[in-house]
Amino acid sequence: MKVLALALLALFVAHPARAIDAAEREAILLHGPWPPEATPDPSNRASGDPAAIALGQRLFFDVRLSRDLDRACASCHLPAQAYADGRPRGEGLRPLDRNTIALANLGGRRWYGWDGRSDSLWAQSLHPIVDERELAASGTLLRDRLEREHDAVFGPADDDEIFLVDIAKALAAWQETLVTPRSAFDDYRDALEAGDAAGMAAYPVAARRGLSLFVGRGQCATCHFGPSFSNGEFDSVGINYFLGPDGVDRGRHGGIAALLASPFNLLGRHNDDSARTTAAPTTHVALLHRNWGEFRVPSLRGVKATAPYMHDGSLATLAEVARHYSEIDLDRLHQDGQLTLQPLHLTEAEIADLVAFLETL
Amino acid sequence: MKLALALAAGLAATPALACGPGIPVSADGLQLAYRIEPAAAVGRMVAVEVATCDGLALEGFDARMPIHGHGLNYRPRIAATGPGAYRIEGVLFHMPGPWQFVFDVRAGETTRRLTADLTIRR
Structure with a gap:
């Protein structure tokens, strides 16, 4: 009993920012541990294979993946910028219409892309290769250029489409290895779990206050949930989704439609897992009216390095993001009854605390 | 603490109804029991096993978050697995917090609705 009392006392006095009650402690611990255990993607026979990973890494920087031999994946996903590009779009x-997504912590997700049009990392990796606005290549073109490298890892492909998918699977196998390192938050979280007062005290005071806002009054953790700080789903958060005077970005609504029409989804012939272990979300996903204007709830791991923010890159800094949610215009949320988001009317000091916390992820 | 979490996720051992194991749900003399497999967690696709009493037929199922005004992002499918036994596939809780199961059962000539509250905490 004395030990328990001392441990509880340590929790309350360990940090000058504020005390921690049981509910807040539990909410914080849910954001770890980190890193997660790496598990191969059963839909991708190249996942975890060293030869395929090495091929995928080389191809990521190889202009032969583009029709005109002038661009590579790394032309937009810049290693020095967390594999994003620093541009709004x-x-x-x-x-393009959307912000370039940073590449990290990609293994094991249900959905990929801002609209979740892909249910595997390899299917998502295929899109830019064939998109006329991006690399504008094709399976036929890649086969002409890459057959030797491909066959050394995968063996001969029966057709150009399989060849294209194999290249995407090698790219995915490498991208799965991109994992953000442990952060100052992880050290704090683990110290909290262990009752390590000295470890907890090393965490910046402002970040600690911001963390309380994040898991408490701000309700940020409702969607930015778990060790990856994302529930893996989609939401409408009051960001414009019109494209000029005549266009609209349907967001998740268009993503589900594209997913279900795609020959590359997990229900199709390119899934290497005959048991369809990871295909249940694709089987059951519902196309709903409220999906209009919904976009991915992004992971916040490493978020300091991935500005600008939101699906259209319209917010330049984390402080702007915090202000957006703090003063969110409920009239711009077209859904009915989305009560998670409410104006918080944060002070500038609270916004600074929230940013200080986010920068420790 | 662990017991509280299990209860919150609707997983704890509960008194069995005569019609089947699981957490009992009843209203106006109608009864069923449900259990979630595997353990419920945010972002995990689970199945709900339902056992109905007195020959009730399960005709519909939904899950929703009343305080947020939304339901599931996925469309569950009901399959009969035996007399008064059903398995609902495709349930994924995408947020922590209070959820509500909605069961539509056929009782004679009418369809009746039973609801069950549960909290997903992790």
Whole structure:
């Protein structure tokens, strides 16, 4: 009993920012441990294979993946910028509509892309290769250029489509290895779990206050849930989804439609897992009216390095993101009854605390 | 603490109804029991096993978060697995917090609705 009392006392006095009650402690611990255990993707026979990983890494930087031999995946996913590009919206052969997503912690997700149009990392990796606005290549073109490298890892492909998918699977196998390192938050979280007062005290005071806002009054953790700080789903958060005077980005609504029409989804012939172990979300996903204007709830791991933010890159800094949610315009949320988001009316000091916390992830 | 979490997720051993194991749900003399497999967790696709009493037929199922005004992002499918026994596939809780199961059962000539509250905490 004395030990328990001392441990509880340590929790309350360990950090000058504020005390921690049981509910807040539990909410914080849910964001770890980190890193997660790496598990191969059963839909991708190249997942975890060293030869395929090495091939995928080489191809990521190889302009032979582009029709005109002038661009590679790394032209937009820049290693020095967390595999994003720092622009509001991507620039391929033509301007793109959305922010270039940073590449990290990609293994094991249900959905990929801002609209979740892919249910595997290999299917998502295939899109930019064939998109006319991006690399504008094809399976036939890649086969002409890459057959020797491909066959050394996968063996001969029966057709060009399989060849294309194999290349995407090698790219995915390498991208799965991109994992953000442990952060200052992880050290704090683990110290909290262990009752290590000295370890907890090493965490910046402002970040600790921001963390309380994040898991408490801000309700950020309702969607930015778990060790990856994302529930893996989609939401409408009051960001414009019109594209100029005549266009609209359907977001998740378009993503589900594209997913279900795609020959590359997990219900199709390219899934290497005959048991369809990871295909249940695709089987059951519902296309709903409220999916209009919904976009991915992004992971916040490493978020400091991935500005600008939101699906269209319209918010330049984390402080702008915090202010957006703090003063969110409920009239811009077209869903009925989305009561998770409410204006918080944070002070500038609280916004600074929230940013200080996010920068420790 | 562990017991509380298990109860919150609807997983704890509960008194069995005569019609089947699981957490009992009843209203107006109608009864069923449900259990979630595997353990419920945010982001995990689970199945709900339902056992109905007195020959009730399970005709519909949904799950929703009343305080947020939304339901599931996935469309569950009901399959009969035996007399008064059903398995509902495709349930994924995408947020922590209070959820509500909605069971539509056929009782004679009418369809009646039973609801069960549960909290998903992790």
